[in-house]
Amino acid sequence: MIVYFKNTLTRKNLMALTGLFLSFFLIIHLLGNLQLLLPEEQARLQYNWYSNFLSTNILVEIIAYVLYGCILAHTIDAIYLRIKSKKANGPRLQYNRRSRASTWYSRNMMFLGIIIFLFLVIHFKDFWYAYKYGGQLPFDENGYKDLYSLVVTAFGELWYVLLYSLAFLALGFHLLHGVFSAHRSLGVYHSFYSRLIKILSLVFAIVITLGYLIIPITIYCKS
Template sequence: MKTNSLQYKLWMSGTGLFLCFFLVIHLLGNLQLFLPPDRAREQFNWYSHLLAGNIIIEIIAYVLYASIIGHTVYAIILTVKKSKANGTKYVYDKRGVSSVWYSRNMGLLGTIIFLFLIIHFKDFWYQYKFTNLPLDAKGNKDLYTIVEKAYQQLWYVLVYEVALIALGFHLLHGFFSAARTLGVFHPKYVRWVKVVGWVYTTVIILGFMAMPVYVYLNSL
C-alpha cells in the first residue's frame, strides 16, 4: 500500500508540475488581453491560430489533457486511500493545530477548480475547436470576441475570481506537497521552497485575476 501511495504521489507531483509550467505559458500568452482592444483582438486571434496550427503545440495539448485527467484521478485515489487508512474519526479532531485549512480542504478546492475547468473549456476551447466562429480582419477565428463577451458579464467574472482563489490555495498546497514527495523540502532549503511557492502562486493568480477585471471595467 505504501509503495502504491508513493507512486500515486509521484504521479501527482509530476502532473502537477507540468500543469504549473503550463500556467506560466498560458499566462504569458493571455497577457495580450491587456493591449488596446483593436490590437488585442488581432494579436490574441493570431496567437490562438498559431497554437492551433502547430503540431508540437497539439502534442503538448494532449499531454495537458492527460495531465488534468491523471491529476484528478490520482487525487481521488489518494483521498480514498487516506480515508480508509484513517479509519474512524475521533470526536476531538486537532488537525487544525498542525496543518493549514486549505490543506485539509483540498477536495473542496479541487472540486471548485474542476467544475470551473469544465465551464472554461466549454466556453473557449470547445467553441474555438468545434464551432464556426466569425473571422477577424486577418482571417483568423475571432476568439477574442468570445473572451470579451464572457468577461463583460459580472457573474462570469465573479465565478472566475472565486475559482482562481481556490486555484491559488491549491497551488500552494500542491507546491509544498510535491517538494516533500520529491525530497526537496529539506530543512536547508525549506525557506527558499516556501518563497518560490508563494511568489509563483501570487504572480500566476494575480495575473489571471486581473484579466477578466480589466476587460470588464473597460466595457463599462
C-alpha cells in the same frame, strides 16, 4: 538518492509531477492571455493570431494532449489518494486537533480541486470547444477566428467574472500548498531548500492568482 527515488515512485509522486507540469503550463497560458490587456485592435489581432497558432501547430497539439492527460491523471490520483487516506484513517475521532498543525487550505485540497475542475469543464466548453468545434465564430480582418471577441464578451458579464475569480482564488490556495508538497513528495527534505521552496510557492501562488484575476476584472471595468 537514486534508490530512494525508485522506491518512492508512487501515485503520490505521479500527482506531484503532473501538478508541477500543470503549474508550468499556468505560466505559459498566463503570458498568452496577458495579450488581452493590449489596446483593443492590437489585442484582437495578436490574440487571434496566437490562438490560431496554438490550434494549428502540431507540436503544440501534442503538448496539449499531454496537458489533458496530466489534468485527468492529477484528478484521478487525487481522488484515489483521498479514498485511500480515508480508509487508512478509519472513523473520525470526536476531537480533532489537526487544525492546530495545518492550514485550512491544506486540509481542503480536494474541495479546492473540485472547484477548479468544475471551472475547467465550463472554461473548456465556453472557449476551447467553441473555438475548435463551434463553427459560429466570426473572423477578424486577417482571416483568423475571432476568439478575442468571445473572451471579451464573456468577461463583460459580471457572473462570469465572479465565477472566474472564485476559481482562481481556489487555484491560488491549491498552488500555495500543492507546489510545496509536490517537492516534498519528490524527496526534497533539506531544511534550507524546504524554506526556500515554501517562499517560492507563496510568491508563485500570488503572482499566478493576481495575473489571471487582473485580466477579467480589467476587461469588465472597460466594458
